[in-house]
Amino acid sequence: CNRTLAMSKPTYTLAAVRLGDVPEIGQLTADAFVDDRQTQMKNLGKEPYDMNKMTLESLPSMLHNPRCIAIKVVDKDSGDIMGVCNWGFRGFKPEEMPKMEGKPLPLEKPEETKADPEEKKEQDATDGIGKERLDKEEETDPITRLQARTGADLEAWME
Template sequence: MDPNTAFAIKAASISDVPTLAKISSDSFLEDRHTQMKSQGENPYDLEQSMAAYLPRQIASPTSVLLKAVDESTGEIVGWISWGFRGFSPAEIAGPDPDATALISNEVESQKPAEEEKRVQASQEQQAKSEPGPVDDSPIKQLERITDADLRRWMDKVMPEGTRCMFVVSLCVSPKWQGKGVGASLLHWGTRKADAAGVFIWVHSSEGAWRMYQKHGFETLETLDVDLDQYAPSLLLNNQGRTEKWGHYVFRYMKRSPQG
């Protein structure tokens, strides 16, 4: 961490969602898998996707969404979503006194409005009753492969009755990377996991696994994908030249409780 920088870890709220979604997009600008998904007829928009997804994380009783804030400017510089399996709501809020304050102080502001929930439920019901055509593009095929492999891993690592924590997502603004933001966001959860005596798992992107490794995570399984099998076009590099996308390795990592 930069000794001249101080930031605080706080609970995120609905009003933070646009900023958190933008940080997500910015932090994956150099990620080849995300870049490739943005190609094709129906390009993937990470910022838009996260803007729709994050409110559900904030409202979920089995998740804790935290933000890192630069104390000198109030700027949000990163965020993490922690998932819990086998924990009661009271256990998620405690026994860490900082965690209790984080959750209880903002719980009301984190709940979506009743009208928003009603509209969302209506849209979901309509989607179920009126299924559209299946997108069978190569990129969507890859998405189905990666989603299925993640579900396989989840069934394996945390079957029914398992008590554990997991990193849903961790994103740090590019200009703040390497300054201890990600480490602090992780530390909140590793302290909690160690106190509860549970393991943590994460489905790591190609660029993040070394950071997780530094914090006690071990790679147990991998998914190696040849992106060129699914890409609609070649990769345009920073020199304006085209090249192959190459292989991308997802890592399933696990951290055992310590202390």
């Protein structure tokens, strides 16, 4: 049987994630993690975990990070983002990283923004101010303890 299989053309494109994609990716991520057990567990804490908000707050800085590469899969017909993947690399100098057309450039100096209450709490803990308050909250809310551990582990890995 001599059959030739015709390769169909892809109906999608791969491209660098751009800052303008962040809101769509935030919703896409939130939708994708609705049934994720760890995300559901985080929602049991005193303050529900908002994956969309977390993405909106964290993704822009990752896009500017020279050691992070984020790509999106885009439907050619609709232009909708079908998926996204973000990699963080360790042990590479910025000039050794792959170049992607459309990737936001690294920020020369950090943007100055007003800290929201959660950021203020984290900064206070880092500075040693309010550490007791944070420790007390973590003692009474096991979900806060989980988030502190998983977040600290990820941050340590990315340094």
